[in-house]
Amino acid sequence: MLKPRLYTPITITHQDNEDGSLHVSIPVMFPFRPLLGGKVEVPCYFTMKDPKATIINPLSHRIKWSYVTKEKVSQILVASEGKVHVETEYLDRVTLVNYPQVPTDASIEITELRSKDSGTYLCEVVHGIEGSKDSVNIQVQGIVFHYRAISTRYTLTFEKAKKACIQNNATIATPAQLQAAYDDGYHQCDAGWLSDQTVRYPIHEPREPCFGDKENFPGVRTYGVRDVNETYDVYCFAEKMSGRVFYSMSVDKFSFQEAQDQCVKLGARLATTGELYLSWKNGMDVCNAGWLADRSVRYPINIPRPQCGGGLVGVRTVWLFPNQTGYPHPDSRYDAICFQGRWLIENFRYSRVVSLKIKESNTSILNTIKYIVGYYIIFERLVVFTNVKFDSVSLIVW
Secondary structure (H helix, E strand, C coil), X not given: CCCXXXXXXXXXXXXXXXXXXXXXXXXXXXXXXXXXXXXXEECCEEEECCCHHHHHCCCCCEEEEEEECCCCEEEEEEEECCEEEECHHHCCCEEECCCCCCCCECCEXXXXXXXXXXXXXXXXXXXXXXXXXXXXXXXXXXXXEEEXXXXXXXXXXXXXXXXXXXXXXXXXXXXXXXXXXXXXXXXXXXXXXXXXXXXXXXXXXXXXXXXXXXXXXXEEEEEEECCCCCCEEEEXXXXXXXXXXXXXXXXCCECHHHHHHHHHHCCCEECCHHHHHHHHHCCCCCCCCEEXXXXXXXXXXXCCCCCCCCCCCEEEECCCECCCECCCCCCCCEEEEEXXXXXXXXHCCCCEEEEEECCCCCHHHHHHHHHHHHHHHHHHCCEEEEEEECCEEEEEEC
8 A cells, every 4th residue: 555645734825715614725835837748746635623524434525626727617536435536538647646545635646747737726625515625726847849950851860869959958858758749739740769769759640651650540659769870850858948039020131140140139149949949839929930049940830820831830940942851041031039048046946066176377268167157047047156266166057
């Protein structure tokens, strides 16, 4: 039997029925921000002023979890008398953590998180004519995107695939993240590396070139584990960014070099592909193609219209050739898509401290490191000075 998982009680966020005998609490201060494809545990407890009510029949109360949107309230599960009913959409993904071992613990765990799981969750408990509820917000973080090298299709070894994602402010996606993206509706008929050295691609509408190992059935296709020197595209995962993506437009447009210079003039730099995908996920919609840092040309569409990517939503790419390969020539003229970071040190969490020791005489190296650190604080949110001396630079990396 599993041991109950207990949370440290903290201040109750909000609840109704404050004067009644039944009180429900989700003891968290901020929204949950779990990663796509991951899991989250949401604590929910209830107490009763009359202890006899739970002693006589500890499972007599009714627990209900719901997902709330502006349009409707969707039931996730109901539990009573020690039995739990989970709605079909959430089967095998949602469980009550400690119920019925701990009758007053209504905490749930949600696994295989998808972007569409983001929203408000309501924990309700009813006992007789008494009822109480509390709610919490969950925002699933991150997006999976397909990435192809500048030259042509299927040119990335496993190591090059990982580097390509890092260069675009992302990491190589996990199988769980690609599966979650598929469950959200993601469809891409291009084989790409994943973090476990497998090669896969997500298909909702099977067609002859994309059947893979599932023939006519929808699902994530797999080639299994491949040799690291074989070449494919890659699926990347962008988690979050601290800053904003914005367009700089001109009547004459910009060449690639001019676009780089224009962003610098604005105290920014060209955005990466990962940053543009995150902005698209957050609602960005611009029907103008623009340069990105990897020399690709793309534009984000959230409102479908025929003149903007053929009526399809997503981050659209301008390819050099009809077979969707190659980036436009650097002297081609497009808008500039820039990224500007925020200086929000107080909100950052760090995982480890790195110290770089510099010899006192080597001021040029020290100045170079100062420049790099400043650059990464503003643009890549990777490092921040904690202590600067003439002979050492201490950094926090998060």
